[in-house]
Amino acid sequence: MRSKFLACSAFLLAASASTAMAEETLNVLTWEGYTDPSFITQFEEESGCKVNATYVGSNDDFAPKLTAGGGVYDLIIPSIDTTKLMIDLDFVEPLDTSKIAGWDDIYPKFRALDGIQKDGEYYGMPYAWGAIAFMYRDDAFATPPTSIADLWREDLKGKISLWDDKSAIYVAARKNGDMNIYELTDEQIAKAQEALAEQKPLVRKYWATAGELVDLYKAGEVVISNTWAGYQSSLLADEGIKVTEFIPTEGAEGWMDSWMVVKGTPNKDCAYKFLNMQLSELGQCGVANVNGYSASNAAAAKSCMTPEQFAALHQDDPDYLDSLLMWAPLGDRFEVYTNAWNAVKAQ
Template sequence: MKKTIIGASIVALVTSTVAASAQELNVLTWEGYSDDSFIKAFVESSGCQVNATYVGSNDDFAPKLAAGGGVYDLITPSIDTTQLMIDAGFVEPLDTSKITEWNNIYPKFLEQDGIQEGGEYYGMPYTWGSIPFMYRNDKFETPPTSLAALFSDELKGRISLWDDKSTLYVAARLNGNMNIYDLSDDELANAQAKLIEQKPLVRKYWATAGELVDLYAGGEVWISNTWGGYQSALLADQGIEVTEFIPEEGAEGWMDSWMIVKGSPNQECAYKFLNMQLSEQGQCGVANVNGYSVANKAAAKSCMSEEQFTALHQDDPDYLDSLLLWQPLGERLEAYTNVWNAVKAE
């Protein structure tokens, strides 16, 4: 993103004339992160109303913050996007002394680049996990193990991929390029060609968790990538059996963090909210809704069964090392975005 655009974005944000009320929080976040199952109790106990706007991609954060016309108080970008939020001036440093459970966050997550700068933290680690692949059990006699299944002519019209630039990572890995966050122009061109070749096989690029669930439930899609643990659980609620798998070519990993938008007028409610989200209430709340792993080991240990604790790798955060943890694309962001848009426009 050009620095001139970032500068204009900051001006648009700061000069916005519409602000949330003193006891109201506007959060820009992912589906499930403000679910009534645990947010309702917070609202009742704190007196802070929570209004959620959902994103379908990390690429949504910057444009929505830059658009003005309103003030978001909190956002939850992933680790490949948090640095951009800091560089753009969209977020402010956290006062970690106001976050009770801060020292119970896995050290591994606090060490991550992208949530801290100049000795200050800008992001509070919240959830983490993988981007595995998923298939309907009743449609496969032999379970798929490779990304090649998503490029099979036999599955024409039954394939879906996330409407996100990370779909380029899928094609790159299938091409044998594992340096997915630093692809050369030629490697990006090869990934683009692979996806254009695949496009006639794709039923739809899914944009939200609910959209993918509906595609599976309607029998339109049999195999896709997925937000690990979340969409499979939603399908299980409908009696549809699916299996998640890590393909031979590997899978991406991610970590989402809460960040306070610069100039938020609702600091008191914001810190109450952060404390709730890092407590047992928020950590097991999101784990139960989304099926994601969480950042506070002590909270997870207190509120999860032994089976859930182990299944979510809460006893083994180094599991993250087996994944290709999302990284900021830096100056290559524009190139990746342009290539992905070119694939969709084909």
């Protein structure tokens, strides 16, 4: 009997230890670069919290993955056009901003956005921001492209790529002259869908990840596309591939990503340690150096960036966002946009 008791006790202790260890692991649903070892390793060593990252290639990935098993994740980081959906679907919980050092140093423009708050409470912590610019290989163009329409050029057939995301509807709508891209009518969405269907035979591949687009450019299979400004171009520069980013005459979208705590996470202590790190100099310059994105905490950015980097990332000019078509929640139109894009791909 005593041996059975000891065996049972050992099993329970092992199970408890296993649970404790599991609770020290943060599972995050995130974008490439946001948990890069260059700064996450230091966080893990100092906090005792291990970070396990699952990557998304589109904001359209968050809802299906959380629906399939929300308890798998502790933190997510959707963009501002998707954060409201996460709140409305009850996937995330309100933040205790008193536990986040540097909260008051976040750009007021970002803290004021409706997409990260509800009923007087914040659900999202702004982290990084930038533009969805366009990009081309320098050696493929005698005359630099300037318009979205260049992604519909017959002479570039098989050399064009577009992000595999519902934002393709935004791109096609602007090409059609419809600038109210987050409030498109059914007719305007149908027109955008038609334009994308016309473009499809010209497309080499719809890119899903930063690495995939970089490989397409490196191989010379793609010479023009849209891009996460600052990121893929820097990766290509490291490979010796000369590319140029540009804002087309029809304008570019702006985005802002926010960390959100998944409702009911058992790892809340580590989650808040992680949020504080991401808003500190370590996390803010981490994402700027890895992804080339702008940071949301101006004070942290100024203390860890060179003056040249600070200016290049528009950290001293948050009104730069006013020149962009900042992503906005689509509300009950989310499914309409997503279905329209999926219908194009299914053709």
